[in-house]
Amino acid sequence: MAVYLVTGAAGFIGANYVHLLLEWEPDAQVIAVDYLGVAGNRANLDPVRDRITFEQTDIADFGAMSALYRRYRPDHVVNFAAESHNDRAILAPSAFMRSNALGAQVMLECSRLHPVRSHLHVSTIEVYGELPADAQWFTERSPLNAKTPYSAAKAAGDQMVRAYMATYPDMNIRLTHCANNFGPYQLPEKLIPLAVTNVLRGRKIPVYGDGLQSRDWLHVADHCAAVHRVLHAELDPIPAAAATDPGLLPIFDISARHEVSNLDIATLVVTELGLAPEEWIEHVPDRPNHDRRYVIDPVKLETELGWRPTREFAPEMAATVAWYRDHRDWWEAILADKGELGIDWSQLPAGTS
Ligand SMILES: NC(=O)c1ccc[n+]([C@@H]2O[C@H](COP(=O)([O-])OP(=O)(O)OC[C@H]3O[C@@H](n4cnc5c(N)ncnc54)[C@H](O)[C@@H]3O)[C@@H](O)[C@H]2O)c1
Structure with missing residues (x-):
């Protein structure tokens, strides 16, 4: 019976992964770790x-x-734990550095001192920064070019992961970067659940700026399946050439190549709820330093490990909207506990401009 230590397990993707892991491996022993922060x-x-x-x-x-x-002697470690909200990172960056950079290193060090069969660090497309309008996508070879406090802290974690891969090649570390996820159990501070829960409470959806910021969207179950596949893949030893070519490191980018603007996401949510988008969407001041566009290419994961996304965007978006509509108790309890989660940038919180 394999022992899995899954961090960030009470968050959106970590919880989905734990649910799926127990479907895929009903006998797995799962140690779910989370410090129960905002998310x-x-x-x-x-x-x-x-x-x-x-x-x-x-x-x-x-x-x-x-x-x-020491207590649980995990075989496999998946580190999802991170502070993950770009808006909140602008208001309070220090917690992001602690979880996303120091936390990543502490996890690696624990796996070094108490060896595991595989250690997967979950990262994000956002470490690559903003994609120029005329570029097709990022790949594992793209330079890290993070520009927000969230993505910079994640990139710092990534650099430490790469350093451990190169310095301790027997540790069996893997790193993934995923596109934007959607699906159940996401905190209603993020676009899709915020939009649904606003409309269901008779409030408009606040769309930042022109809403034409473009994102690469993947269903959370496809992300989790990719993580599981990378975690268990039989990989060749890291070649010497990886010292100058990060494409040869055990790094895998995860995406369904499905680019949608924030405005289109908001429109889809309203339409799915049977209402008129022009009445339920309002444009509000953009947050500072908002990335316009990012997309990544999953071809390495597809060709080397045979992963493919299995969830179609349109029906899964409909199912996701329906999930939030049908789980009102779940999100009302969150809002009662944490208060309103949207941020009004017209108020320009201290230290931002
Ligand atoms: N949501 C996305 O679209 C997306 C896309 C690509 C990558 N990722 C990455 O996937 C991971 C999970 O993202 P998510 O969307 O589920 O985020 P989330 O904010 O919903 O969940 C993160 C969880 O980590 C926990 N956590 C944070 N710092 C911790 C710490 N120091 N110790 C213990 N627990 C801690 C939080 O309490 C929370 O439960 C993150 O690493 C994120 O960077 C997310």
């Missing part, structure tokens, strides 16, 4: 509550994480 929600793990061990622990706390490794 952490124990209720996301309710469907599997009796089948996992939950540990409320900060991944940046080396002593606490080492103790978990």
Whole structure:
């Protein structure tokens, strides 16, 4: 029976991964770690509550994480834990550096001192920065060019992952970068659940600026399947040439090559709820330093590991909107606990411009 240590397990993607992992491997022993920050929600793990061990622990706390490794001796580690909201990172960047950079290194160090069979660090398309309008997409060879506090902290974590890969090649570390995810259990501070929950409460959807910021969208279950495949892939040793060619490192970009603007996402949500977009969408001041566009190419994952997305965008968007409509108790409990989650940039919080 394999022991999985999954961090960020009470967040959006981590919780979806734990649910799916227990479908794929019903006998797996799952240690679900989360410090229950802003995005952490124990209720996301309710469907599997009796089948996992939950540990409320900060991944940046080396002593606490080492103790978990000693107690549970994980075979496989998947590090989803991160502070993940670009808006919040602008208001309070330090927590992002702690979780996304220091936390990444502490997890790597724990896996070095208490060896595991495989260690996967989950990262994001956003470490590549903004894609020029005339460029097709980023690849694993693209330079890291993060420009927001969230993505810069993630990129710092990535650099540490690459350094551990190169310095300790026997550690069996893997790194993934994924496109924007959608699906159930996402905190209603992010675009899709914010849009649905606003409309269902009779409020308009705030679309930043012209809404033409373009994102690459993938269903969360496809992301989780890719993570699982990369975690278990039999990979060749890292070649010497990887020192100057990051395309040869065990890094895999994950995407369905499905680019949609934020405005189109908002329009789809309203339409799906049977309402008129022009009455339910309002353009509001953009957040500072907002990336216009990013898209990545998953060809390496497709050709080397045979992964393909299985979820069609349109029906899965409809199912996602329906999930939030049908799980009102879930999001009302979050809003009652955390308050309103949207940020009004016209108020220009201190230190931003
Ligand atoms: N959401 C996306 O579209 C997307 C896309 C690509 C990559 N990612 C990456 O996937 C991962 C998960 O993203 P998500 O959307 O589920 O985010 P999320 O914010 O919903 O969940 C992250 C979870 O990590 C926990 N966490 C944060 N810092 C922690 C710490 N120091 N110790 C323990 N737990 C901590 C939070 O409490 C939260 O439950 C992140 O690494 C993110 O960068 C997300």
